[in-house]
Amino acid sequence: MDTSNKAVVKHAATPILQERLVYPPPSLLADVPVLRSPAVRGALLLAANYAALFVGSVSSTLLSRFYFAHGGADRWLATLVQSAGFPALLPLLLCARRRPFSGFTPRLVLCCALLGLVMGLNNLLYSCGTSYLPVSTTSLLLSMQLAFTLALAAALVRVPLCFTNVNAVVLLTLSSLLLALKHRAGSSGSQGDATGGDYMVGVAATLGAALLFALYLPAAELLYRHGKFTGFHMVVEAQVIMEAVATTVGAVGMVVSAGGKLPWSAVDRSWDLSPAAYYAVVGAAVMSWQLCFLGTAGTVFLTTSLNGGICMTTLLVVNVAAGVVVFGDEFGADKAIAMVLCLWAFSSYVYGEYKKGHKTSWYEDHGVLDRV
Numbered sequence: 310m311d312t313s314n315k316a317v318v319k320h321a322a323t324p325i326l327q328e329r330l331v332y333p334p335p336s337l338l339a340d341v342p343v344l345r346s347p348a349v350r351g352a353l354l355l356a357a358n359y360a361a362l363f364v365g366s367v368s369s370t371l372l373s374r375f376y377f378a379h380g381g382a383d384r385w386l387a388t389l390v391q392s393a394g395f396p397a398l399l400p401l402l403l404c405a406r407r408r409p410f411s412g413f414t415p416r417l418v419l420c421c422a423l424l425g426l427v428m429g430l431n432n433l434l435y436s437c438g439t440s441y442l443p444v445s446t447t448s449l450l451l452s453m454q455l456a457f458t459l460a461l462a463a464a465l466v467r468v469p470l471c472f473t474n475v476n477a478v479v480l481l482t483l484s485s486l487l488l489a490l491k492h493r494a495g496s497s498g499s500q501g502d503a504t505g506g507d508y509m510v511g512v513a514a515t516l517g518a519a520l521l522f523a524l525y526l527p528a529a530e531l532l533y534r535h536g537k538f539t540g541f542h543m544v545v546e547a548q549v550i551m552e553a554v555a556t557t558v559g560a561v562g563m564v565v566s567a568g569g570k571l572p573w574s575a576v577d578r579s580w581d582l583s584p585a586a587y588y589a590v591v592g593a594a595v596m597s598w599q600l601c602f603l604g605t606a607g608t609v610f611l612t613t614s615l616n617g618g619i620c621m622t623t624l625l626v627v628n629v630a631a632g633v634v635v636f637g638d639e640f641g642a643d644k645a646i647a648m649v650l651c652l653w654a655f656s657s658y659v660y661g662e663y664k665k666g667h668k669t670s671w672y673e674d675h676g677v678l679d680r681v
Contacts, residue, residue: 351611354541358607359620365601366624371635372594373436374444378636379586380579385566387436389559390591392428394599395552398545405542412543413550417536421547424528425554428602431521432555433562434514441511444632445644448625449484450515452651455658456481457523458618465527466534468615473661480654484647522621526605526614533610544610548603622655 373387381387402409413421438447456478462468529547538544580587609617629648632638 354607355611358604358611360604361600362604362608362620363624363627365597365599365604366621367627367631368597369594369601370439370444370448370628371631372590372597373439374447374632374636376590376594377440379590380581381590382579383563383566384433384436384440385559385563386591387439387594388429388432389556389563390594391432391435391598392552392555392559392602394595395549395556397596397599398549398552398603401545402542402549407542410546412537412539413546417532418550420532420536421550422554424525424532425551426558427521427525427528428551429555429558431518431525432559434518434521438511438515438518441507442515443638444636445629445638445640447511447515448628448632449644449647449651450512451519451522452484452622452625452654453481453516454519454523455618455622455654457520458526458615461523462527462530462613462615462618466530466614468613471661471665473657473664477654477658477661480650480657484650484654487643487647487650523618526609526617529606529609530614538610541607541610544606545603548606552599552602619655619658622651626651626655 369391376387438450442450459468459470459474459478463470532538532547533544536543536547538547605617605621608620626648629644633640
């Protein structure tokens with residue numbers, strides 16, 4: 310076995326494979342000795358994706374609710390901004406040492422386009438749910454995505470089921486049912502209040518968004534496994550294709566719903582802050598959603614779809630607290646119990662993964678060594 314193979318084996322306990330990194334030019338590595346280690350580069354790349362996921366998830370959720378709370382009325386615009394930031398990824402592709410999209414076959418492009426359609430529909434459902442529900446309620450309902458992700462990951466990427474996994478699914482289901490049945494129609498004092506009918510539409514849309522996002526995660530993992538992705542640069546290229554398709558879906562819906570008028574004119578009339586604040590919110594939302602989706606894709610690529618779902622569920626608890634602090638969302642007994650159930654479900658899953666970690670290595674448990 311040569312020296313390079315020994316280095317890969319030596320770092321096999323880390324969740325990053327050497328060939329899954331974007332390598333800077335050798336001249337740059339020579340100037341930074343610590344970056345010569347694949348484990349260090351892998352850890353830094355994974356940490357950067359976690360940071361992007363955290364910042365993007367929390368900020369995008371709050372900005373979406375802020376938009377609707379201050380008179381924003383165009384759900385198609387709220388859908389569009391979730392994917393319209395993909396041009397910001399193009400400089401990353403131009404800096405790569407290879408021609409962009411050179412590793413993509415027509416079949417791979419088609420798969421990315423189909424995932425882009427799923428992303429576009431997911432964005433629309435999320436916008437509808439956010440427009441009707443408080444941030445805290447939306448976040449708790451979205452915690453169902455871990456249950457959906459577990460079920461779909463078991464079906465698509467053969468994640469083994471165990472008691473702790475099933476227990477997490479049951480608890481998350483109970484928490485969502487509790488919120489769906491314990492709403493207060495027409496109650497006052499909250500920015501996110503809605504009538505009984507609107508509330509249930511918001512619940513259904515949010516659960517639909519959770520289901521579609523849960524479908525996106527294992528489908529993306531399958532794409533990364535079997536699409537001959539040779540590095541993180543291909544993940545960025547795939548995101549450009551997916552988000553371009555999702556943006557097209559949002560733009561077409563926005564133009565059609567405008568009835569031939571300027572798509573943003575009705576939003577401007579109902580906006581209760583200054584035009585500068587409006588454009589600042591929209592621009593910040595575009596960039597925050599870009600961070601969220603890129604961080605999600607990187608996390609799934611470097612680890613697993615189930616790990617990505619766990620990270621998102623953990624951040625949803627942060628979003629619940631942020632909604633209460635920033636917008637003064639009501640936090641009654643029903644939400645408190647639902648939040649406890651979410652935390653219990655998350656803890657159950659983490660404990661199960663911890664116990665399995667004593668029996669198998671990370672690579673064997675998640676099948677990373679089988680990835681191409």
